[in-house]
Amino acid sequence: MELFSEAVEYLKAYGISPVTEDEMMDSDLLHDVFPEESDWGSHGSMQTEPCLPSTPTNDNPDDLLQKRMVVLKRVLLSEEIYLMELETLLTPMKALKASAGTSQPVLSTEQVQTVFYQVPELRDLHRQFYTSLQTKLHPDNVMGQGSQQSLGRDEGPVMHYQGEHHLSVGDVFLKFVNQLGVYRGFIDNYENAVKIVQKCMLSDQRFRILAESMMSSKSSDNVKTKYTFEALLYKPLDRVMKTTLVLHDLWKHTPPEHPDSITLQEALRLSSSFMSGVNERSQCKQPVMLCRGERRQLMRDGFVVDVCESGHNLRHLFLYTDMLLCAKLTNAGRQAQYRFCWYLPLVGLKLHWTAEHLPSSEYQMKISKTRVKMYQLKQALLQHMKGSKGSVSRAVDRLRRKLEECEIWLLTNTPSFTLDLHSTSGKSHTVRLLSLYDLNEWKDAIEKQCGNCIETVPPDLLSVTSSCIKLRMTQQPPLHCVQSNESAQICGSLYVMVQSACGLQHPSSAYVCVEVDGFECYDRRKQTSLSAFCVTPQWDEELVFIVDGAKQLFLVFVCQYENDTQNDIVGRTVLNLDPDNMFKKWKKVTCSLGHVDVTLSLKYVPHPLEPPSTTPILQEPVFCVPIGQVAMQESVLVPHIVRSCVEEVERRGLKEEGIYRISGASTEIQALKYAFNTNYREAVSKLRSVDVNAVSGTLKLYFRELPLPLIPCEHFSELSDALDIADPFVRADSLLSLLQSLPDVNRNTLLFLLHHLRRVAERKEENKMSLSNLATVFGPSLLRPPVSRVDISQEVEVQVQVIFLYLQFQNLPEALLTKHLDIDDLES
Template sequence: MEVYEEAVDYLETYGVTVTAEREMEPDLLEDVFEVDFASCSLHADSIDLPDTPTGWTPEVMLEKRLVVLISILTSEEQYLSELETLLMPMKALRAAASTSQPVLSSQQVQTVFFQVPELRDLHQEFYTALKARLQPAQSQEPEAQLQHGDKQPAAVGDLFLRMVSQLGVYRGFIDNYEGAVEIVRKCTQSDQRFRTLAESMMSCKVSDNSRTTYTFEALLYKPLDRVTKTTLVLHDLLKHTPQEHQDHALLQEALRISSSFLSGVNEESHCKRAVTLSTGMRRQLMRDGFVVDMYEGGRSIRHLFLYTDLLLCAKMKGGTAGKQVSYRFSWYLPLAGLKLHWGSEQEQSADLQSRVSTMRGKMFHLRQELKQQRRGGKGYRTLDRNRRKLQQIELWLLTHSPVLPLELQSPNGKSHTLVFSALYELEEWREAIEKLIGENAETVAPDLLTLTSSCVKLRMTQHPHLQSFEPECEDRSLCGTLTVAVHSACGLPQPASLYVCLEVDGYKFYDNKAQTRLSLSSLTPQWDEEFSLQVDGAQCLNVLCVQQTEGGKSGREDKVQGRSSIQLDPSVILKKWKRWTVSMNHAEVHLSLKYLPHPLEPPSTAPVQHQPVFNVPIGVLAQQEGVLVPHIVRSCTEDVERRGLEEVGIYRISGAASDIQILKNAFNTSLREAVSRLRTMDVNAVSGALKLYFRELPEPLIPRDHFQSLADALENPDMRSRMQSMFTILQSCPDVNRNTFLYLLHHLKRVSEKQEVNKMTLMNLATVFGPSLVRPPEMVLGQCGPRVDISQEVVVQVQVVYFYLQSNNLPVPLTAMPLDSEEEADT
């Protein structure tokens, strides 16, 4: 495929170095990282480009740029017509393959048209978007277009960057090209029907609507030619785009990616190397990306390559000061027998937490400065310098802030640990690796030098995923508060204990992750929890449904049962709730979203303190958690219902005081840690912790000023009037108190349904909880008022709870605040 070598030579004659990239200035690193930058030496990629042609004013350049864009649109239309012509006989050939006289076999049809539909879809999307951007400019005649600067099209750099980021689709076509051409040539010689088809394919030209005759083989060559033209067109467009133009940096990055892809294909055309396994299968690259590799004494960003039979970890070298990109071998693990384990979150040292907070603060202020500079029309060099500073900060955070480990253990005793920022990404890698482990039968020892060298031409990911690499799109991203209410799930094949994880993309200087409590083992788990996330640049919400099961000595094991992603559209969820149903595997998770835009405050450098749970007014705690029934009440009652309903004397027999204290400290420190400990504790300790929570409330669940009213209502001899009074008093309680009380009553009634086993009748339960839930007013010095003796107080406390427990029409409690004006939306 000499066309690639010719294209590279052509670019070099115009001063475009395909792989040469400029080096980050030393003072830039010192400016961003005042101390201890040695632990993160990776820097962002860029490309040296020719200077703007001398003598051209920005106005002249914009005029020529418009002409280039219109010619690109025309060329795309022609290319799409050629791809459609190539695809035209596909359906007929595929249908004939199942008859007694096929023209091509099904396998041959698949080989001949491999990746062509995907190429057509890729360019159709690009053409449609580009045409929409150019519509105002195309509405005038060419002469008029060049005279009206106000008809210049909107920015298009993001379209080109998105298109070249998907050039990996072409690699499959290129790898398959020789086999497809061989089939076409053989069938053209041996089958008259195919020869007639192959020599008379037509395409409709756009300019004059005339028809051109192509051969099948000529149409198959069009995508190869297109790869070269894409790089040349980007070079031409960039040459006519002023450096101050908002498209310049995006086109610069697009040209770098396109040139790198072209260079890799050119290398591959000269030296194709592939390991053939004894089964006849070729080693293929299935996935690659940048990850954080953790080793003794530190962590580094590495490029991870997942092949059909092994994992290869390599360090990227070069790419600056004219040096070509290369890879240095770090380690590899065969997939056969490989064990994967998603470990618990790693704890960061106080010093690291402080440094992360400092870097997040720097990133926040640098982004604000960049926005002001863009509005003020600052020069390209200033903007580029600050943009690269931002990239360096992101790289540092990408290296040091991840806390989710994926442990890889090989049968030969070797092990490595990768750490991720998002559970969604971790699960993508785990799923891809485990799928290949299940399909893999053997591993052939690789030629590590050859395999590592081939990474340059095989790689599909060019650089770490940084938000600062993405085009600016403030109208399509979220900056402010994203509120997510997680309601319930349904469609589970069997009962399970689940929790839901939420992850939002964007700049990572706020805590943009959240997790529900663990639900009771159920086919239809209910959470009804609300989370407010401070987001900046957010465009995507990841939703993961995680199951927790018994895990032997470890006490628990977590496994992702399903995951999905929601594209966040600010206009859809702006200031109003939108209900979503997220499908994942067999389950559906129901949630609601609402977005409130507002300027963000600089991130605090102080570590986030978890608010205590015990000895805090229940209204304050519920407000902090965004619920009507606190998590501790729901978690403890659900755990009792899961494994304590048949425990004799549950709520009457207390657990060990030390265990209850451990649970109390856990709830005061971390809800997630507390819920995990519940599963390993004696169930009597769980019930004891719940009783202790109600006992230590500063104000009882039933407010003290209702005590006398309840006592009077109990003395009413008329049953109907007594019931009306009791429920009127209950209705007058604050929302959180009333709903928590009702939630507890329904739970205790379910406990009493097993009284033949657990010996806990409604009266027994009322005797246990009455003194904690209903308390008389405290006597104030010098104040006179009605006062009953202690024995009467206890009677009232027990009788109040017993009365409500006996009721057959208890209202159903709300666990979260109802959402206002919800609208339905499907995901």
């Protein structure tokens, strides 16, 4: 039951005793709401990492043995690389010792002894361990006999052994762990060695050149990897920290009846005991000094979702002045501790963010059901709180814990934004954040610190990780259900009309991401469509949120410049939501997001909350749907598909010869049609990359496939009669009067299209599309006769002439894109 994997550990860390899985399954309420809960962990990459078990897992023995061999392959491969690194570190030792006896020594004899203290012993220990392990797994190859050839870089060693069920390596690991004491001397001496290296790099150019260009071969093709002396000196620290984790992974995948099970358990106990002693002593060490003379400081921390091979796992991310540290909060006994996961130096760190794609419909269903369960837990909690008369009953505490577990699951598994971190060392990590606002804050903080970080030293991760408990500023995951302040929250419907923006320095396509806080029962993030390329984007889009306990509204402005596929976050801001000052009428607000000012209107309607739908909200189709229904779904007067296609044609199709006459590729038009019906945001992205004739063809197809024409059939006879009026002024008045009588959506969409076609005709010398040509193309699609009429030649003439006359009107009214709002101005 993977829901409890991360949640249980975090709840235990704060002294909360979570309900057991049996308790959860025995709850009639939860069983009725979420009967499939036991299947959560079987969803591939979305599965959260299970906490460390107290006993090996109960997988099939054959599966366990297969996983065990994968672990052993990785151990052997990493041991080979580590030995190469130790050999590289020891390469200059003889030369430095020899120079110590000369008149111009690079290092003194005492300094050489300090710098290389216990390193030869570590190499001998690991060489013996590597040889013994390779002999067990691969008897045909031993150290020094083609070890490079026996190790495939992608597949690990080629294993030749008999009796897989009885392959015993426990004695090799137990012997190795019993000699870990060699590391104690190295760890105690590490800081002194680093100080000598740093000092000599500043005072002796010969040593600096040596220390900055240590080379090691790390692959079978003999490709050299460049290290610094300090980086190599840190390798043993990094290696010994991983010993317990490797042993645990190996023991976890060893069947209980295997001969190695007891031996590996003892090796794990000895390793854990050794590391516990090292951690206690490391806390007494002095903070690591950076090369520029500043102490390492914690700049920011918070909970993120770490994306790795094992899945998506809740982690605590720490930003220091010179590095990023990712750690897992664990509960060792009664004391909360951090376990090291990974770190990246800030020097040369590159960042890239993207929005995550929507999960499968099956997984969306699980998210929806989790939200329903969370809603019912919250309602049950409120009922128990009312009856408890101030005392916290056992039932209240139990419901609260279940609510926290649900929110952690949603925090870990809900689609979110990803931040890719790429180090110059070649290492990369990906973290996910549920909020674009939070991601932007992290991105800005990291980039600012990267700009300030000139040089770094390998950190003493034993010391840094153990100090996280004392230094952390964020004490717990961002769970709304554990916040004690229940005042100043809003519950009901929050309407956000994003209207326009100004202040852009260059034309771009932009959108505004709007987020609210509160419980995860309902969608907390929505965003506008991409605007046309311009410096004054206009959306006039209404975003509706069902909010439960919201306090703040977050706005993020995102641009995409021409010929640049990377989105650029221009600015962000936050608005406090005060229920005493929220408005049942629209209130206009102007917000500053960086150098861009965004105008929007807000309205709040409090009401009792209904349970969230168990069915994921899917986008309604737009093709072959009455235009009034589409406009109602989008809360606009001109459907987004019409606006998007028109804006794209005007951006790059006004000079295109035969635009609206030459048809685009049928495959591209059908792809756009499918995208508009299923994922509007994807459709807008596709518009920018397909041939512009496919865009114009999609617009024509939309009008052609309307079940009811844009100009209703009942007006055909009246329009036909108006064409017979001899007096041009009377004829024009009659046609305009008929246009004004059309339904609001039809009238404004027609006006929007007519003004667009007039702008196309203004470039007729280039695109060869006159008003007459355009009327011929669009007339039959926009105006259709009643079924009873049979004179086809007369019908086509009426269709073309009506549109042609409308295109010629000098006093053609402007189109309204959205309904007028009853608003008051409020500058902020």
